[in-house]
Structures are given as C-alpha cells and as structure tokens.
Amino acid sequence: MDLDALVEKIREAIIGDLRKEFGEFKAEVRGQLEGFRIAIETMNKRMDSLERRMDSLEHRISRVEGKIDAVNAELSKRIDATNARIDALTNDMNKRFEEINKRIEETNRRIDSISAELSKRIDSINAELSKRIDETNKKIDAINAELSKRIDATNARIDATNARIDALKIDMDRRFDEMAKKFDETNRRIDALAIGLTDVKAELKVIRDRDEIIKDM
Template identity: 35%
Template sequence: MEWEKVVDKIRDLILGEIREELRDFKATVSGQPSGFALAIQSINARMESIESRQSNIESELRDIRRAIYETNKRIDELRVELKTEIMQNTQRIDDTNKRIDDLFIEVANIRGDLNKALSQKEVIDDLITRVQRLEDRVLTAA
C-alpha cells in the first residue's frame, strides 16, 4: 500500500505539473491568435502593397509597350517614306543621266560636224589660195 501512496503522490505531482504546463500552454496559445492576427494583418498589408506595386508596374509596362508600338509604327511609316523618296530620287538621277547621255551624244555629233566643217574650211581655204594664185598669174601674164 505504501507503494500505492507513493505512486499516487508521484502521479499527483506529475499530473499537477502537467496541468500547470497545460495552463501555461493554454495561456500562450490563447495569446498567439492575436499575434497571428497581427502577423496576418501585416502580411495582408504587405501583399496589398506588393499587388499595388505590381499593378503599377503592369500599367507602366502597358504604357511602354504602347510607346514601343507607336515608335515602331512611326519607324515603319518613315521607312515607307524613305523608300518612296529614294525611288523618286533614283528616277530623277536616271532621268538626269539620260539627259546627260543625250547631251553627250549631241556634243559628239556637234564635234563631228565641227571637225567636218573645219576640214571643209581647210579645203575651201586651200582652194581660195589656189584660185588667188591662178588669178595672180593670169593678171600678171596679161
């Protein structure tokens, strides 16, 4: 029986300590939900801030994409304008080259005619000189 009393005493001591621990644990656990609530509120506030920043970033990205699209559109329009201008300038250059070629041919023809005329003038000058000599002889002989 003494053993039973000792066992009962030990059991009471252990159960008392366990009860005390449970009370402390209960107090700790009952205080933690409010701490958890504060932590959750803090996390929610941070998440809202992050979501707000993410929304702002997405908005800025949309604006950047729109600006890039508009810039690309203007670049494409400028390319078309440049191609048109280049084609027009190429046509003008081709026309100018054709006129230069035509003028070159005309100058070459004029040069040929001039050389022919100079050659004929030399023949005519030679004939005039001969005719004058003949006249001089005839006049001198008479």
C-alpha cells in the same frame, strides 16, 4: 559598236546595279521589322504567363485569409501585417504592369512611326533615283566627243547616291539597336518582378506552416 549602242549598254548597267542594291536594302529592312514583330509577340506571351501567376497567387491569398479567423490574437496581428504587405505588393505590381503596358504601347507607336518614316524615305529615294536616272538618260542622249568625261561624272554621282543609301542603312541599324536595348530592359524588369512573386510565395508558405502548427496544438 556605234555610239548609241554603247550609251544604251552603259545606261542599262547603271540602272541594273541600282535596282539590285535597292532590292537588297528593302529585303533587309523587311527582315528587321519581322524581328520586331516576333519580339512583341514573345513579350505578350510573357505578360499572359504573369497574369496567370497573379490569378494563382490571388486564389492562394483568399484561402489563407479564410484560415486567419481561427488563429489567436497575436497570430492575427502578424497575418494582418502580412496581408498589408501583400496588398502593397499587389498595388506596386499593378502600377508596374501599367507602366510596362504604357512602355509597350509607346514602343509600338515608335515602331509604327519608324516604319512610316522608312516608307517615306524609300519613296523619296525612289523618286530621287528616278529623277536622276531621267537626267542621266537626257545627258546620255546628248553625249558627244566628251563621252569619257561625262561617264566619269555620272559614276561619281552614283557613288554619292550609294553613300547616301549606306548612311541611311547605318542610321536604321542604330535605331533598331536602341529599340532592342529597350526590350531587353523591359525583360529584366519582368524577371525582377518574377523574383518578387517568388518571395511572396515563400512568405505564404511560412504562414501556412504556422497555421498547421497551431492546429496540431
């Protein structure tokens, strides 16, 4: 086998390995971004469910307020106090909803920013790889008796490129983990809010029971 054929096979092997590794990296990044999209859709569904529960709660509060006018002065005072607590809770929940919405919007902006940054880095890596491959091809064209030494140098440069790609992947994994933790924190706050709504329902039940007792009297 002549020198040119050997050089061509080496070049094709190097380029093939680089393309394969880069393709696997891109596929992994796409999968992670799809996971973020599914998480956001799940969050939106939970928000819709909470809004429906709020509508139901407001309807029940309206029914209770319609019965308050028929009770005695003492019970009216207690119901007024309960209504004040409900109003305060409603205002607090509205503030929390606004805060959750702001955090979701901020998360979306960060995802967009990360996606844009990732695209820029991928383009930069493509350009860098293309440049290095061109330089390697030029050097291969000029190979002489020192072929073995130059091949070792080229392999060292490829290892450095792989190390940079691995470092980039580790950094992206770390950022994705941070985003997942923030989503988990949001879910915990939503669960705490759901518990608060359950307590309100219990208080409303007590009011209805008292109203029934008064009617029976």
